[in-house]
Amino acid sequence: MTRNAPPMLAWYGDDFTGAAAVMEVLEFSGFPSVLFLEPPTREMTGRFADARCIGIAGDARTRSPDWMDAHLPAIFAALRATGAGIVHYKMCSTLDSSPQIGSIGRAAEIGLGDDPWAPVLVAAPRIGRWQTFGTLFARHSGGIARLDRHPTMSRHPVTPMDEADVRLHLARQTDLPRGLIDIIDLQHDAAAVALARERARGARLILVDLLDQASLIAAGHLIRAEAALRQVFVVGSQGVEDAIVAATVADGHTLPAPRPAGGADRIAVASGSCSPDTAAQIRAAVSQGFAVISVDATKTVDPAAWTAECARLEAAALMALAGGKSPILASAQGPDDPSISATRTARQAAGQSDRDGAEVLGAGLGTVLSRLSARRAAKRFAVAGGDTSGFATRAFGAVALTAQGEIVPAVPLLSAHFKEPAAQTDWIVKGGQMGPEDLFVRMRDGVARYDPGVRSAQPA
Numbered sequence: 211m212t213r214n215a216p217p218m219l220a221w222y223g224d225d226f227t228g229a230a231a232v233m234e235v236l237e238f239s240g241f242p243s244v245l246f247l248e249p250p251t252r253e254m255t256g257r258f259a260d261a262r263c264i265g266i267a268g269d270a271r272t273r274s275p276d277w278m279d280a281h282l283p284a285i286f287a288a289l290r291a292t293g294a295g296i297v298h299y300k301m302c303s304t305l306d307s308s309p310q311i312g313s314i315g316r317a318a319e320i321g322l323g324d325d326p327w328a329p330v331l332v333a334a335p336r337i338g339r340w341q342t343f344g345t346l347f348a349r350h351s352g353g354i355a356r357l358d359r360h361p362t363m364s365r366h367p368v369t370p371m372d373e374a375d376v377r378l379h380l381a382r383q384t385d386l387p388r389g390l391i392d393i394i395d396l397q398h399d400a401a402a403v404a405l406a407r408e409r410a411r412g413a414r415l416i417l418v419d420l421l422d423q424a425s426l427i428a429a430g431h432l433i434r435a436e437a438a439l440r441q442v443f444v445v446g447s448q449g450v451e452d453a454i455v456a457a458t459v460a461d462g463h464t465l466p467a468p469r470p471a472g473g474a475d476r477i478a479v480a481s482g483s484c485s486p487d488t489a490a491q492i493r494a495a496v497s498q499g500f501a502v503i504s505v506d507a508t509k510t511v512d513p514a515a516w517t518a519e520c521a522r523l524e525a526a527a528l529m530a531l532a533g534g535k536s537p538i539l540a541s542a543q544g545p546d547d548p549s550i551s552a553t554r555t556a557r558q559a560a561g562q563s564d565r566d567g568a569e570v571l572g573a574g575l576g577t578v579l580s581r582l583s584a585r586r587a588a589k590r591f592a593v594a595g596g597d598t599s600g601f602a603t604r605a606f607g608a609v610a611l612t613a614q615g616e617i618v619p620a621v622p623l624l625s626a627h628f629k630e631p632a633a634q635t636d637w638i639v640k641g642g643q644m645g646p647e648d649l650f651v652r653m654r655d656g657v658a659r660y661d662p663g664v665r666s667a668q669p670a
Contacts, residue, residue: 216293219263219454222270222285223300224312226600227620227641228448229267230611231337232300234622235451236263237613239458240466245611247604249288254610257631264292267611269600271302271312272368272565278313282320286443295437296444296454297321302596303339303447304348304643305332305357305379308369314445315383318415321443322386327409329433330388331446331453332376333420337620337644339447341419344390345374350643351487362485362643365545368564376417389413393421396428405432420449423456430457448620471615471623473656474590474636476531478582479538480575482507482568482598485642489544491594495650501530505541507553510570511560520574524581531587536654539575565597572601580606583635590636592653599639611637617652620644 218241223229229245236243243263246254255264266285270278289297299321301307307314322328333341338349346357357363357374364371373379377388389408391401396419408416418429430453436442444450459465479500481488496502503526509515523539530537542549557567575598579591583606591606593599603611608626614636615623621644626637638653646652 216295217262217264218294219296219298219451220289220292220294221263221265221298221300222289223265223267224270224317225272225302225306225596225641226267226269226603227596227639227644228300228302229265230613230622230624230639231448231620232298232451233263233265233611234613234620235448235455238466238469238616238622239455240463243613247609247611249285250610257627258610258612264294267600267603269597270317271306272568272597273312274310275313275316278316278320282317286321290441294441296433296442298444298446298450300450301332301445301447303332303334303337303449304360304363305346305371305376306363306366306369307379307383309383311369313383315380315386318445319384319386321445322414323443325440325443327414327416328443328445329429329436330376330415330417331420331429331444331449332417334447334449334452335420335422335426336452337448339449340421341376341417342393342421343419344377344392344417346376347374351490362487362545367484367550380415384415386414387412389416391416391418391432393419393425396425399428401428401432402435415445420453426453426456427460429453430455431460434458469615470657471617474588474654476534476536476588477590477592477654478527478531478536478579478588479592479594479650479653480579480598480602481538481540481594482571482575483595483642484542484545484547484550486544487643487645488594489547490647491645491649492538492540492543494647495536495538498648498651499535500650501535501537503527503530503537503539504549505539505571505575507541507549507567507571508556510553510567510574511556511562516570516574520578524578527578527582528585528587531582536650538650539578541571568597569601572598573605576602576605590638590653592638592640592650594640594642596641603637603639606637608637615656617657618645618649621649623653623656
């Protein structure tokens with residue numbers, strides 16, 4: 211099969227779960243989408259010729275500006291070459307980045323190129339991220355906080371957030387002039403006037419506040435109007451797609467019928483997340499028949515020890531599955547788990563970087579899941595943790611993902627596709643902070659009857 215028309219949108223995700231979240235928004239809004247794990251060949255795109263949106267899952271969030279300089283130009287060139295009207299650099303809705311790691315500013319410089327300006331939509335109200343007057347707020351298990359006071363993000367082990375003003379945060383990463391279309395502009399239907407004002411001031415990265423459905427519609431119309439004139443490069447979270455869909459619906463597009471995910475008798479889960487939200491989800495899962503198997507991540511510094519640990523994990527998971535339980539292979543349960551400091555100490559002693567250690571961990575867990583799949587011990591698999599998800603999915607052997615059913619916002623039921631065209635497996639990935647406490651139970655049991663809250667619920 212060959213493609214007859216250019217896609218509507220092409221995106222690159224700077225982390226794996228975020229890239230999948232973009233596909234979820236588009237697919238379930240009536241725009242068939244596919245997510246590749248690397249820039250696809252013509253043969254691979256031909257397998258998904260009906261897709262109106264094409265994505266590439268990446269890991270720029272964990273990379274240096276030098277790595278971005280070496281790799282992102284080719285990726286952006288490939289996305290632009292699709293002819294898509296909108297090219298999106300998908301960043302995390304909690305701004306995970308610093309001048310040294312995951313620099314959104316440097317990625318924006320590379321992607322913007324000679325374009326006059328780019329919209330920047332960080333927030334995503336549907337999943338509990340809001341921006342007002344340039345300041346980012348995020349939901350957490352205890353309520354809503356400014357990002358620099360968020361109990362998880364302010365303590366992030368790699369990119370702790372100490373600045374909630376997005377303009378100031380980006381100023382540490384780029385000299386590109388920044389502007390803002392604020393919530394007052396959007397509420398007064400003055401986005402175009404505000405854009406002209408900010409452009410006259412020389413702004414090239416123009417932030418757009420997002421608070422509610424009305425602001426999403428206004429932001430979506432702004433992007434679509436620019437895309438009607440030129441191929442537009444956009445920086446932002448899945449709030450970009452939420453905005454585009456909201457504007458399209460306001461203009462008459464009809465959303466398709468919901469596609470609630472079905473259930474499975476057992477699933478196998480691997481978690482490399484340190485988030486308190488994931489810890490709460492693990493506790494809730496145990497009360498519903500899941501079995502936790504602790505992963506000794508200190509052994510990732512020694513290849514032989516890690517090989518033996520993965521063999522142990524596989525055997526323990528097989529035993530749990532044979533007993534009718536769904537195993538969760540977990541390297542930590544919450545940010546205060548002593549295993550985190552023990553693993554960091556072991557890495558430092560061995561001269562292993564956090565990123566390299568995370569890759570070894572994720573790849574090992576993905577390999578364990580692939581062995582469980584080969585044994586037909588389970589038919590559905592899930593991974594928790596943004597970085598872990600990417601490494602695990604690649605080790606699992608998947609080359610592309612499509613979305614098949616809704617579980618909760620930003621955590622869809624996926625189909626993993628392999629080099630053999632006929633092979634497919636149920637696959638789920640989730641960011642550490644995503645989903646309600648019963649998320650792992652929903653992954654196993656599915657959504658038996660459609661609950662309107664599935665599309666509108668915020669993460670716990």
